[in-house]
Amino acid sequence: VMSGLPREVLRWLQSLALTFPVKNLRRDFANGYIVADIFSKFYPQEVAMHSFENAAGLSRKMANWDLLERFFRKHSIPISRAIINDVIHCRQDAAIPLVEAIYTFLTNKSIQVVRPVKDTTAPAYTRPTAAQVVREAIPTSEIPNAPTNQAKAAAALDQHKKQLFEKRLEDPAPRFPVSKPKVRPKDRSKKLEAMETRGSSHEVLFNEIQVRQVQTKVHQLRLGRPSVDPVQPESTNAEAQPTVGATPTPSDLSVMEVLSDCVQGHTSHWGEAETQARHYPDPVFSFVSELINLPDDIVSEVYANLSTKDDSLADACLSAPREFLKLFVTFLPVLHFPADSLAFASTINLLMSVGGRMVGKDAMVAEGFFRELVLPRIVQLLKGDSSKIEALLGIMYSYCANTVSSHISSIKALQELSDSMDMFVCCLSKLISMEASFSEDLLDLYMFYCVAGMHVSSPTVRAAALSMLTTIGHHRMDLVVGEMDRLEVLVNDTWWEVQLQLLHIASMMIDTETQIESAIQIVQGVLEQRTLSPHVLSVGLASLARNMYKTDSLRQILVKSMLNAREDILSSLFEADLETSQLGNRALTREWHAATVARTVTAQVLDEGLESLEMNHLLIYRTALRSARNENIPEWQTWLDETKELIYASLCDEDVVYLASHVIEEMCAFLPNEASQTFPYLLTSLRLLFPHGPIECRQYVRDLLLALYRLGDPIQVAIHQLLRQCTTDMLRDGLGEGILEE
Numbered sequence: 001v002m003s004g005l006p007r008e009v010l011r012w013l014q015s016l017a018l019t020f021p022v023k024n025l026r027r028d029f030a031n032g033y034i035v036a037d038i039f040s041k042f043y044p045q046e047v048a049m050h051s052f053e054n055a056a057g058l059s060r061k062m063a064n065w066d067l068l069e070r071f072f073r074k075h076s077i078p079i080s081r082a083i084i085n086d087v088i089h090c091r092q093d094a095a096i097p098l099v100e101a102i103y104t105f106l107t108n109k110s111i112q113v114v115r116p117v118k119d120t121t122a123p124a125y126t127r128p129t130a131a132q133v134v135r136e137a138i139p140t141s142e143i144p145n146a147p148t149n150q151a152k153a154a155a156a157l158d159q160h161k162k163q164l165f166e167k168r169l170e171d172p173a174p175r176f177p178v179s180k181p182k183v184r185p186k187d188r189s190k191k192l193e194a195m196e197t198r199g200s201s202h203e204v205l206f207n208e209i210q211v212r213q214v215q216t217k218v219h220q221l222r223l224g225r226p227s228v229d230p231v232q233p234e235s236t237n238a239e240a241q242p243t244v245g246a247t248p249t250p251s252d253l254s255v256m257e258v259l260s261d262c263v264q265g266h267t268s269h270w271g272e273a274e275t276q277a278r279h280y281p282d283p284v285f286s287f288v289s290e291l292i293n294l295p296d297d298i299v300s301e302v303y304a305n306l307s308t309k310d311d312s313l314a315d316a317c318l319s320a321p322r323e324f325l326k327l328f329v330t331f332l333p334v335l336h337f338p339a340d341s342l343a344f345a346s347t348i349n350l351l352m353s354v355g356g357r358m359v360g361k362d363a364m365v366a367e368g369f370f371r372e373l374v375l376p377r378i379v380q381l382l383k384g385d386s387s388k389i390e391a392l393l394g395i396m397y398s399y400c401a402n403t404v405s406s407h408i409s410s411i412k413a414l415q416e417l418s419d420s421m422d423m424f425v426c427c428l429s430k431l432i433s434m435e436a437s438f439s440e441d442l443l444d445l446y447m448f449y450c451v452a453g454m455h456v457s458s459p460t461v462r463a464a465a466l467s468m469l470t471t472i473g474h475h476r477m478d479l480v481v482g483e484m485d486r487l488e489v490l491v492n493d494t495w496w497e498v499q500l501q502l503l504h505i506a507s508m509m510i511d512t513e514t515q516i517e518s519a520i521q522i523v524q525g526v527l528e529q530r531t532l533s534p535h536v537l538s539v540g541l542a543s544l545a546r547n548m549y550k551t552d553s554l555r556q557i558l559v560k561s562m563l564n565a566r567e568d569i570l571s572s573l574f575e576a577d578l579e580t581s582q583l584g585n586r587a588l589t590r591e592w593h594a595a596t597v598a599r600t601v602t603a604q605v606l607d608e609g610l611e612s613l614e615m616n617h618l619l620i621y622r623t624a625l626r627s628a629r630n631e632n633i634p635e636w637q638t639w640l641d642e643t644k645e646l647i648y649a650s651l652c653d654e655d656v657v658y659l660a661s662h663v664i665e666e667m668c669a670f671l672p673n674e675a676s677q678t679f680p681y682l683l684t685s686l687r688l689l690f691p692h693g694p695i696e697c698r699q700y701v702r703d704l705l706l707a708l709y710r711l712g713d714p715i716q717v718a719i720h721q722l723l724r725q726c727t728t729d730m731l732r733d734g735l736g737e738g739i740l741e742e
Contacts, residue, residue, distance in 0.1 A: 004096045006111055009103045016041055020054065025095040029087055031055060032064035035102065039071065042106055047071060059385050061088050077105050091136070127167075133160045255316045255326045259284045262305045288333055291343050303346035307353055314357035317369070324369045327354065332377065339387040348391045355398030363401040370399035371413050379417045382427060390430045397434055404439045407431075411445060422461045425453035429464035432471045447472060447479055454486055462490070463497030470504050477514050480505065484518055491525035496533045499526050503540035510547045510554070520554050527561040534569045537561065538588065545592035559600045559620075567615045574623040589627035595635035598624040602643045613650045618659035621647070625666035637674050640667065648681040651704075652688050657697045661704040668708055668715050676718035683722055690726070691733035702734055709739050 005013075005025065013022055018037050022028050029035060033054040040047040051067060053060050065084050072079050079101050086094030100111055128136075133156045263283045287302065306313075317324040331351065337344040358366035378392050396414065400406040411431065418424040428449050435442065446468055453465030473480040487505065490498060502522055509519035523544060526532070541558060548555045562570060574589075601620050605613065621643075628636065647667070650660035664682075668675040689698050709719045723736045 004093055005099060008109075009099060009111065012103055012107065013099065019049075025099070026090045026092070029095040029098060030090050031061045031088075032068050035068055035098070036064065038102060038106075039068075043071075046074075057384065058088075075105075077101070128160075130157060130160055133157065253312060253316055255313060255323045255330075256282075256284060258309050258312045258316055259306070259330065262309055263287045263302060284330060288330060291334060292337065296342050299342050299346060303350060306350055310350070310353040310357050313354045314361060317354065317358055318362055318365055321369055321373060325373045327351075328374050328377065335381055335388075335392070336384075339385060339391065344388075344391075348395065351395050352398040355395065359399065359401055363406070367400045367406065367410075370396070371410070374399075375413060376417055379414070382418075383420070383423060386426065389427060393427055393430050394434065397431070402436060404437060404442050407435065408442055408445060421452070422456060422458050425449055425456070425461050426464045429467045432468050438475050443472060443476055443479070451483065451486070454483075454490065459493070459495030459498055462493065463495065463501050466490070466498060466501035466505065470501065470508060473505065473508050477509075477512055480509070481515060484515065487522060488518075488525075491522055492529075494529065494531045496536050499529070499532065499536045500539055502526050503536070504543060507543040507547070510544070510550065513550075516551065520551065520557065523554065524557050527557060532561075534565075534573060537565060537569070538573050542588045542591055545588050548593055548596060555596065555600050556604070559597060559604065562620060563601070563604070563616045565616065567619070570616055570619050574619060589623060592624075592627075593632070594624040594628045595632040595639060598639045599635065599642070602639060602646075605646065606642075612653060613646050613656060613660070615656055615659065618647075618650065618656055618663055621663045622659060622666055625663065625670055628670055633671070636671060640671060640674055640678065644678040644681050648678070648685045651682075651685045651701055652693065652697055654694050654696050657700045661700050664704060665707050668711055672711065672715050676714050679718050679722050683725055686722075686726065686730065686735065690730040690735050698733065698735075702737060705736065706738050 016038060018034060020028070020034065020037075022034060031054065033052050036047055036049060036052045040049050052064050055061075065088060069081070069084065071077075079098060083094065083098055083101075087098055103109070104111060134153050136156070260283050263286075291299065313327060317327055328351070331347050334343050334347040337347075355366065355370070358369075375396065378396060381392055382389055396410055397407065400410050411428070414427060415424055418427070428446060432446055450465045450468040450472065453461050453468075456462060456465075469480055469483065487502065490502060493499065493502075503526055506519040506522040506526075510516055523540075527537070527540065541562070544554070544558060548558060565573070598621055601617055605617060647660060647663055650656050651664075653660070664675075686701065689701055705719060705723075708715050710716075719739060723731070723739065726735055
């Protein structure tokens, strides 16, 4: 497995203490993860391992190697794209030059390599055949691309023929084993002669086959239905006869003719891609082949033109299964493009538009064609990239009638073709959001697979199953209540998506006032986990905050989860939350009752007997004041009476003085009259700080007084009165700078 690699390189590789040991060069280096691991040992600031994924999928391989290629170009590492392609597709001995190049670059040592001499005297029948050469040139792991594969196959066959010709010139005598000719037994030959004699005496006669011209379309014969356009009697009017060379009607055009008409008018604007496109005689084939190189404006223009022909394409696709299949085979390579590319999105829209037109004309035929000819190919694409699932399933639903029965049939057809329950449950989690209406049968179908997916080993599938339960609950909450035992088991799940879905389900139950206590237990179990991510905390708090007023227990749980969060996480959560709030999206500060939250924090401080406020207390106070509303003034006044001593005392704490000064400034701006009445407590803190208190605290307080003075009356008058009560030593220390001068 490690043969071919020099011993010194092998020893160096084993000394690096890699995350995963190298056991098979061809397989282990294919996705680039170990290459990134090697360079991260020498360039830890430039190669971050969290950007790479140790996966076998082609999309992840390409993503890993794209990052590595940028690093190679930056440092001029001599590793070509040809070597990378060979390594990705696990070609024989492809990883050896790659590892040697990495070793030479990182160690500045040269390698003395003695390659084994190939035996050129081997018999001809041991050499590779043409089929083997083509298979090696086009690995099965490569993205299907008909033009590229044809070019590779042609080049490989030409090279193979050239090598065979050279070998025959060197050794014209064939090296095949000579076998003796078989002799037919005499008795057997006599029997054969007798059979031939008897057979010649009897002559077999066949009736003439009568051929009748059929006017009905092929797909209508298969469905057992009469033609939409019944056969008319022959007309005697000469004008009714078609004229040779006349322009065909849109219904007579094939799929490729409709596509060619849309594409041909734009080939002159392709720029550099036009030169490459000349290698392909068909304009549609040229367009699809060079689509990745075309500018976005050209792509948009061509697809806009194609979208105007969706009705003609639908007619052509309905005419025969072969025409329908041509449409999808033509654009199949584009469905392998990245999900965020313009070409991929435009192709999805085009195929869905044609599907809608076909369903409007003949829903049964459109659905039958799609399931038999295209759905198997869609299933293969669903296995590749999870980011494309929703778009590909949208195509499936566009080729069936928008009815519950048709959707159930499509789901069952998808299930029959899916060899993975995990993938099928993930598909259902996307399809359920596309349903316009539900019947009991459809709800039962989704519920069955929802329950089946809740306890599989894959955390992503568990989360997908729970997301279906949220949608089901909006139609039948009793079905959700029936699964409470299973939900309580999932409370201890550490996967963030599962935690997030559980919080959504609990929020939905509290919204509808269904088993509130059970829902609160789910919330408490999830929020008390140590592995809770900031994203789950943010979204969970935002979805639950609007229900804080319903129960004291829920309010205390949510406030406790904020207080127990790390200071940096809570700070970043509030900052991002305020920005989201300004954009009008759902955010914690738009949903919570700010005064109620502030009072709950103070109540927990007093219950715990804390003598001073901590960072998270002040963070919540500051954010609550910033999001405060005027209609809650009485409750804010109560909070101020309960908290004023703790807030002013925080000015003497070097760890929290910065936040305390911000809270006081926000408090005076929001409640100027009430806050000015609390300045005697501020004076107490000033006397503790000036002139011998901590330097940092004194500087923050000087800035605070100046900021408060600029708020205007009544705070400005209160600040003047406050400074008159200060001693000379306090004022001499800089207290009141910028205020007394005025």
